[in-house]
Amino acid sequence: MPSDQQRILARAAREITAGQIVNLGIGLPTRLFHYLPPDLEVLVHSENGVLGCQLIDDGAEADPEMIDSGGAYIGTRPGASVFDSALSFAMIRRRRVDITFMGAFEVDRQGNLANWKIPGKFSPGIGGAMELAQKVERLVVLCSHNDKHxxxxxxxxxxxPLTAPRCVSLIITEKAAMRVTHSGLEVVDIAEELSVDALRAATGAELIIDESRLGRF
Structure with missing residues (x-):
């Protein structure tokens, strides 16, 4: 059985299609690199100023000047480009990025996102998440369904505190994939071993579930 994170990432990879410019947020989303088919033609964008990111080739030495927005070492694919952060955010503001994946502390049924600040705990700031959440056409949240408690x-x-209002398109947890609609959260997929009743009990919002159309992952 896959781990919770493996299940989330494998399901998230299905949302990426050829030809897209894809932004991977800090943390769990950056691990999507490992789930992209090698022949899938996409360009991965990092808001610090790289287009065409990829994993470092096995055995290759990391370039200390080539990092993603979270500070992790990355490689670049043929045709990649590097530029300053002003141009990178101009791409975001002009809606040139097709889809972004982010983590979350909380998401609600209206698609509001809170992923940058827990009161009383240190936070380095809201960063680029606010711009990405407001400007990218599709925002997919990847997070655990419940916190450690x-x-x-x-x-x-x-x-x-919100990162941005009404910005989330899809939420993927280890328990379900939920689309944000005008009517609320519509469950499109549910974990193989989980019952609908158990999913409802683990969720702090009303869910729209049509069991005749429900997928499993």
Missing amino acids: GTPKILEHCRL
């Missing part, structure tokens, strides 16, 4: 992260209304 078992408290739901998927809520009726976010309680933490």
Whole structure:
């Protein structure tokens, strides 16, 4: 059985299609590199100023000047380009990035996202997440369904400071994939071993579920 993170990442990779410019947020989303088919033609964007990121080839030495926005060493594919952060954010603001993947502390049924600040704890700042959340056409959240205390992260209304309002298109956790709609959160896929009742019990928001159309992952 795959781990929770493996399940999330494998499901998330299905949202990426050929020809897209894809932004991978800090943390779990950056591991999507490992789930992209080698023949899939996409350009991975990093907001610090790289287009065409890829994993470092096995055995290759890391270039200390080539990092992603989280500070991790990366490689570049043929045809990649490097530029300053002003141009990188101009790409974002002009909606040249097709899809971005981010983590979250909380997401709610309206698609509001809170992923940068827990009151009373240190935060380096909101960073580029605010721009990406507002400007990228599709934002997919990748996160655990509940926090380490078992408290739901998927809520009726976010309680933490928002990164951006009504910006999330899809939420993928280890338990389900949920599309944000005008009517609420529509479950499109549910984990193989999980019942609908168990999913509802683990979620802090009402869910729209049509069991006749429900996929498994």
